[in-house]
Amino acid sequence: MNKLLCFTGQQPIYLGDFDFMQNASKSMLTCIARALMDQGSDTLNAILQGVEIMYSIGGNDIIWSSGVAVLDGEILPVRSGIATGSASTSLYFHVVEETSGDRVFKNGVTHDCWATRYAIINTTAADGILVSTVQRLHKVEEESDDVVYTGASQSSQISSGKLIRKNGFWFIDVSLDITEGTYNTLGSVQFSGVKPEHIAELALKTFPFIMAINTSYYNHDSEEWGTYSWVAQPVQVSFTSETSSGSGVFNLSIEPYNTSVHLNGVAKLMEILCI
Numbered sequence: 152m153n154k155l156l157c158f159t160g161q162q163p164i165y166l167g168d169f170d171f172m173q174n175a176s177k178s179m180l181t182c183i184a185r186a187l188m189d190q191g192s193d194t195l196n197a198i199l200q201g202v203e204i205m206y207s208i209g210g211n212d213i214i215w216s217s218g219v220a221v222l223d224g225e226i227l228p229v230r231s232g233i234a235t236g237s238a239s240t241s242l243y244f245h246v247v248e249e250t251s252g253d254r255v256f257k258n259g260v261t262h263d264c265w266a267t268r269y270a271i272i273n274t275t276a277a278d279g280i281l282v283s284t285v286q287r288l289h290k291v292e293e294e295s296d297d298v299v300y301t302g303a304s305q306s307s308q309i310s311s312g313k314l315i316r317k318n319g320f321w322f323i324d325v326s327l328d329i330t331e332g333t334y335n336t337l338g339s340v341q342f343s344g345v346k347p348e349h350i351a352e353l354a355l356k357t358f359p360f361i362m363a364i365n366t367s368y369y370n371h372d373s374e375e376w377g378t379y380s381w382v383a384q385p386v387q388v389s390f391t392s393e394t395s396s397g398s399g400v401f402n403l404s405i406e407p408y409n410t411s412v413h414l415n416g417v418a419k420l421m422e423i424l425c426i
Contacts, residue, residue, distance in 0.1 A: 152179040181224045195224040196244075196280055198287045202229050202272075206238050213240060215272055221288075222246060222270055222280055229270045236274060243279025244270050300345055302403065306338030314342055314403065316349065323403065337405040345401040353390040353401075 153175035155168055184195050201218020217231040222244055234242070252265030272282060300314040315322040325340065389404045 152176070177225070180226050184221045184224065184226065195221050196285045197221045198229075198285055199226070202282075204242070204282070211235050211237065213237070213242065215242075220244065220270055220285065222285075225268070227268060227270045229272070232272055234272070234274055240274060241276065242272050242274060242282040243276055244272060244282060244285065245275065245279050246270055298346070298349070300342045300401075302340035302342040304338065305341050305402070306336075308334070309338040309340055309405075312340030312342075312403065314340075314345075314401075321353065325403075325405065335406075339402055339404040342401040342403065350401055 153171070155172050155175075181195065184197065184199075197220065199219040199221060201216050202220060203216045203218075205214045206212070207214070213234045213236045215232060218229045220227055220229050223246075225246070227246065229244070234240070236242075247269055249267045250263035250265060251267070252263055253261050254264050255261050273279075297317045298315075302312040302314065304310060304312065309325060311326045313322075313324040315324060389406065391402045391404070
């Protein structure tokens, strides 16, 4: 970026030097904003952070939070506020400049030498920038790899299943509908369209887990089911991919940890964390 070069030897300083320093910082920030927004025009408008607009339910209030915005190429803080209106009311950005820091010059004239600039929002259209036309700049510092895969049950015991990747961890969310009996397998869920890198993370791996089962015992005297309660049941989960199809098909199988398991009641929900 541009900078003012300073030397020893009683270097003369002029007002233009201060303008040069301020413009050096401003031009660099404008270049960064233009690069992030991928815009080639001279007019740059974007919401960088905050400025969340909310409408009261059953009322006449529009409320917005504070934030940061680029308006005509200038990065400014945006102050929070409230206005009367509804979702159909047009809102506008306006730039406000307040001066302070008065100085008495040698010619006897007093000037404010500090300028504080910020943006406000109101319903006045004159000289404003329509808020609805200003794009919101999403965070680009890192690409999120969070994803949710919804699977199709391959057995009558499983009613639904999801495979969730969040913050580098894998979660399994499976709903089961299991009546009383002894099981050698608890079923499987098939997922389609799974990314190859996600298949590589889990394929051909087996994990031991504890499954939470909402179980109830049947009272033969009253011919009624008793109160449901949660119990722990050890199971193992294995993942296999159908690499021959090349379509990102991925199978999740749930098996008893031992050869078989006897379940009394109904297993409704299982949430498993895979690290």
